[in-house]
Amino acid sequence: MFLGIDVGTFESKGVLVDRDGMVVAAARRRHGIDTPAPGWVEQDPEDAWWADVCAIARDLLRHPGAEKVEAVAVSAIGPCVVATDADLRPLRPAILYGIDTRATKQIERLTAGLGAEEIVRRSGNTLTSQSAGPKIAWLKDEEPDVWRQARWFMTSQSWLVAKLTGEVVIDHATAGYFHPLYDLSAGAWDVSGCEDFVDLARLPRIAWTTERAGAVTAAAARITGIPEGTPVIAGTTDSPAEAVGSGVVADGELMAMYGSSGYFIRVGDRARVREGLWSAPFVFEGTYVLASGTSTAGTATRWLADLLGLASDQDELTFSRLIDLAGESEAGARGVLALPHFAGERTPFQDPTSRGALIGLGLEHTRADVARAVLEGVGHSIAAAILALCSADAPVWRVVAIGGATQNPIIMTTVSTITGLEQQVTDSPGAAYGNAFLAALGVGAVQRPAEVRGWVRERQRVRPDDDARDVLVADHAQFAALYRAVAPLHQERAR
Structure with missing residues (x-):
């Protein structure tokens, strides 16, 4: 054991x-x-x-x-x-x-x-x-x-x-x-x-x-x-423990962790240094990571559920209510766009002063549109962090997604549609499971990092939504423009 x-x-x-x-x-x-x-x-x-x-x-x-x-x-x-x-x-x-x-x-x-x-x-x-x-x-x-x-x-x-x-x-x-x-x-x-x-x-x-x-x-x-x-x-x-627990241990593999915040690790066989990204050793000698991250993911959905009066004593019920409500809207949230920077933002903006924003609201919009916009905003934020890795001479051939927010189909589909990447969602119990494998490796009970793939079980695959591609890709360009427009205001208010 x-x-x-x-x-x-x-x-x-x-x-x-x-x-x-x-x-x-x-x-x-x-x-x-x-x-x-x-x-x-x-x-x-x-x-x-x-x-x-x-x-x-x-x-x-x-x-x-x-x-x-x-x-x-x-x-x-x-x-x-x-x-x-x-x-x-x-x-x-x-x-x-x-x-x-x-x-x-x-x-x-x-x-x-x-x-x-x-x-x-x-x-x-x-x-x-x-x-x-x-x-x-x-x-x-x-x-x-x-x-x-x-x-x-x-x-x-x-x-x-x-x-x-x-x-x-x-x-x-x-x-x-x-x-x-x-x-x-x-x-x-x-x-x-x-x-x-x-x-x-x-x-x-x-x-x-x-x-x-x-x-x-x-x-x-x-x-x-x-x-x-x-x-x-x-x-x-x-x-890194999450990455191992999801079976991400080889060059070109990407672990997308959808937790309280978002964190994304691309494993490589050499150090890559790129402005705005994090370069560090991985857990095994001779391996490295290029990483990116967002400041909010699951925390934003929890905030949203509380704000909209959807919270219950059971997390599963809370988030199913939120997903059902957002599902009453449509891709693109009928023109509402959210910047989910409730605790600043990391990749690609590296701006601790950034804060949340909603634009495009009209009298015709509903709670469902706001819910959809914030969930898609989290997806835009995560997609931006993943795309920053892909554009840094670090090609990705396999994406494994883990964490609580992988249960949210709106966020997951938004990310795959914007990035064009298929995501394998695993049933790994997460970092604790990766730790168990690392402990086994540390005492010689398993011999090679790649043996972890025999431990991991795939739950589903998330593919891009071709029907929503045009609206979400267009919104993603506006997402970056929204940040650039409001950043000076947030920086001024932070002084």
């Missing part, structure tokens, strides 16, 4: 998987986010992350056969910044990934000080809200007491692995997002020019995802129920 746990933005999931890739037990636990100030998105590591891991592990290990667990892997949202003391106690809530946009001034200062070209040369990326380095600089500027007390600056799964094993380790795939502190070509930390806010002694040791970080300690075993001495691999963030 292999235990995989993933801590997401709003929910943590765990699976117990046998050597044939069959899920023999699953568990989940919900948690929330905190937004204490505009642009800030935080979580309490103890209450939201560690409590989930402990509860899920205890739940899964009650299953018959769980005593045969051979290895554990944990992934989590990232890149986050977790400042801890020497005893791994968090000194403040964790600062989340790209949806937290507080470090704008630090991004500007670091870019000016190091030089944009040097940052790209070193890290393969420009600095954005997805970069962890500026958030460490923000701690020094805005919370100097926390910064001085910090023994470690970690990310989410690093801290969880440390809680399990006592070892402070980060994988290359996540370290690659700590720009400008990681040298992509060297595969190592490089803090030159950043010594005023970070030093190597306070950053985790870097390892490949499937390397053993350590073993479960006696203290962690008492709390989690995982047997003492069980091997724990270094792990990774949720997105």
Whole structure:
């Protein structure tokens, strides 16, 4: 058996998987986010992350056969910044990934000080809200007491692995997002020019995802129920684990993650550096990713359902109501177009100040038209992020879609129609499942990454809608024009 746990933005999931890739037990636990100030998105590591891991592990290990667990892997949202003391106690809530946009001034200062070209040369990326380095600089500027007390600056799964094993380790795939502190070509930390806010002694040791970080300690075993001495691999963030869990491990394959936000990973055999996209190592040595992302996806649909009074205690009912309502409209939402930038936007605009907008509304429009426009707007946003990858000398020959929003046919069909790409939707349980495979690989129970394809089951295929192509492609051009038109207004209001 292999235990995989993933801590997401709003929910943590765990699976117990046998050597044939069959899920023999699953568990989940919900948690929330905190937004204490505009642009800030935080979580309490103890209450939201560690409590989930402990509860899920205890739940899964009650299953018959769980005593045969051979290895554990944990992934989590990232890149986050977790400042801890020497005893791994968090000194403040964790600062989340790209949806937290507080470090704008630090991004500007670091870019000016190091030089944009040097940052790209070193890290393969420009600095954005997805970069962890500026958030460490923000701690020094805005919370100097926390910064001085910090023994470690970690990310989410690093801290969880440390809680399990006592070892402070980060994988290359996540370290690659700590720009400008990681040298992509060297595969190592490089803090030159950043010594005023970070030093190597306070950053985790870097390892490949499937390397053993350590073993479960006696203290962690008492709390989690995982047997003492069980091997724990270094792990990774949720997105690479999702890619593995969906069977995306080879050159030219694209994982489209339709979660709370959107995240898209194109696996390659060499590093590709393109402005506005994220270049980083993948989970296996000698592999790389070119990635893009949106700031909202599932969060926008939840907001929409709440706004339209469709929410219920059951998520499935909530979203089926929303889809049914939007289905009363038609492709193109009868001329209503939405910009779903409720938390800024990442690819291709990289604009944390951008906000949502609706245009084309008339007295003839209905709730159904608004619902359809926002769902299609999410599709436009995702399509823009995928097309940015396809146009960067990174051809895509296979797309695998995963995540909760794959249940939304309007969003999915909008994306396929605009991009012209067929999408394979898998029944993979997600990042937790990918973690179970990575754990198996880490202890030699499977030998090659490609063996994961024998674990994955395809649920359906989504193809372009030829009847809607003309209207959605035309709307997509207007979608980009809408952003350009309103961006100066949002930037001015953000000052």
